[in-house]
Amino acid sequence: MKTSGEAAAERLRQFIERVERLDEEIRGLTDDRKDVLAEAKANGFDARTIKTIIRLRQLDDNARQEAEAILETYKAALGIE
Amino acid sequence: MKTSGEAAAERLRQFIERVERLDEEIRGLTDDRKDVLAEAKANGFDARTIKTIIRLRQLDDNARQEAEAILETYKAALGIE
Amino acid sequence: MKTSGEAAAERLRQFIERVERLDEEIRGLTDDRKDVLAEAKANGFDARTIKTIIRLRQLDDNARQEAEAILETYKAALGIE
Amino acid sequence: MKTSGEAAAERLRQFIERVERLDEEIRGLTDDRKDVLAEAKANGFDARTIKTIIRLRQLDDNARQEAEAILETYKAALGIE
Numbered sequence: 046m047k048t049s050g051e052a053a054a055e056r057l058r059q060f061i062e063r064v065e066r067l068d069e070e071i072r073g074l075t076d077d078r079k080d081v082l083a084e085a086k087a088n089g090f091d092a093r094t095i096k097t098i099i100r101l102r103q104l105d106d107n108a109r110q111e112a113e114a115i116l117e118t119y120k121a122a123l124g125i126e
Numbered sequence: 127m128k129t130s131g132e133a134a135a136e137r138l139r140q141f142i143e144r145v146e147r148l149d150e151e152i153r154g155l156t157d158d159r160k161d162v163l164a165e166a167k168a169n170g171f172d173a174r175t176i177k178t179i180i181r182l183r184q185l186d187d188n189a190r191q192e193a194e195a196i197l198e199t200y201k202a203a204l205g206i207e
Numbered sequence: 208m209k210t211s212g213e214a215a216a217e218r219l220r221q222f223i224e225r226v227e228r229l230d231e232e233i234r235g236l237t238d239d240r241k242d243v244l245a246e247a248k249a250n251g252f253d254a255r256t257i258k259t260i261i262r263l264r265q266l267d268d269n270a271r272q273e274a275e276a277i278l279e280t281y282k283a284a285l286g287i288e
Numbered sequence: 289m290k291t292s293g294e295a296a297a298e299r300l301r302q303f304i305e306r307v308e309r310l311d312e313e314i315r316g317l318t319d320d321r322k323d324v325l326a327e328a329k330a331n332g333f334d335a336r337t338i339k340t341i342i343r344l345r346q347l348d349d350n351a352r353q354e355a356e357a358i359l360e361t362y363k364a365a366l367g368i369e
Contacts, residue, residue, distance in 0.1 A: 067155050071156065078148045097278055175358045204219070243303060257307065
């Protein structure tokens with residue numbers, strides 16, 4: 046039978062290994078994301094603009110249009126054409 | 127038959143949706159990671175130290191022991207006990 | 208006369224204290240930056256749009272207008288009004 | 289006399305220019321920090337350990353010693369020598 050110390054060590058190990066497995070999956074998906082953006086770039090698309098579009102698609106239309114209206118107002122106020 | 131513009135728009139949409147699906151999976155796994163650390167904390171373990179252990183386990187023994195030896199040397203030099 | 212170890216320890220301390228002083232200055236300026244944005248917000252301005260404008264002002268006109276043209280093209284392709 | 293729109297545009301410009309000046313100072317100090325670490329490295333010191341020492345010096349002795357004790361406990365539990 047395990048001592049309480051051994052049991053605690055075992056539980057600690059399990060928590061650590063669960064986080065490590067998740068980290069590995071996240072690294073894999075992050076690499077996949079880089080590959081997709083590289084593939085898009087190779088197909089003539091602009092990766093930075095794709096990321097901007099993805100941010101915009103996370104906003105609902107009203108929030109996005111309001112943000113764009115404020116930006117246009119500020120650009121005009123500062124003479125940015 | 128699609129025009130070249132429509133074909134390009136379709137390919138752009140596919141790239142964007144592939145990245146969005148990866149982003150969603152990454153967000154899910156990142157939330158899972160937080161949950162595991164919260165569960166570890168609820169079980170009396172220290173989340174910050176778990177993260178330090180995970181970083182150490184990514185180093186090979188020599189690199190880790192060398193880093194620890196340098197740290198001890200610097201701590202002694204600066205009077206940090 | 209200092210031993211070489213003591214001399215090395217002294218030089219190490221100096222490097223560390225120089226970095227610490229810089230860190231402190233950076234923290235101070237970062238706090239000032241937050242204060243200015245909070246003041247702008249209190250005056251009815253939108254902090255997020257101010258940050259976007261600052262990013263845009265770092266681009267030369269051509270680069271900025273090209274980026275905006277690509278964004279408009281992608282938005283139209285994806286039916287984002 | 290300025291219209292209210294012109295006055296608002298002027299105040300917006302002032303807020304933006306204040307943030308831009310702070311950003312420039314922060315960039316300068318960040319570059320200085322890199323220079324100091326590069327200088328330390330050129331003098332045979334380990335930049336990563338210097339950063340670790342700086343983090344440790346921000347903790348009071350008790351907090352630091354407690355964190356180190358927990359780390360040693362977890363390392364032993366996981367067989368990390």
